[in-house]
Amino acid sequence: MRLVVDLNRCQGYAQCAFLAPDVFAMHGEESLLYDPQADASRRDEVARAVAACPVQAIFVEGLDGTDGTSAPPSGGDL
């Protein structure tokens, strides 16, 4: 899973560090450290952290169980 936190948006509320401590950690009062390549086994925790972030600063690819590289849509029947 690939993970990005918009640190301009992040206000250091630490909800994510509380809910997914293996992925997010506060460093000092306001700076957030996180694992941008969080293991898929952390998916549930990360999903909770995403939902709990008060400013929607956490973006995740692959949260739905894919590796984040969705196949191009097939079709073109028009």
Ligand code: SF4
């Ligand atoms: S929950 Fe959101 S605002 Fe709070 S530390 Fe995590 S990313 Fe930042």
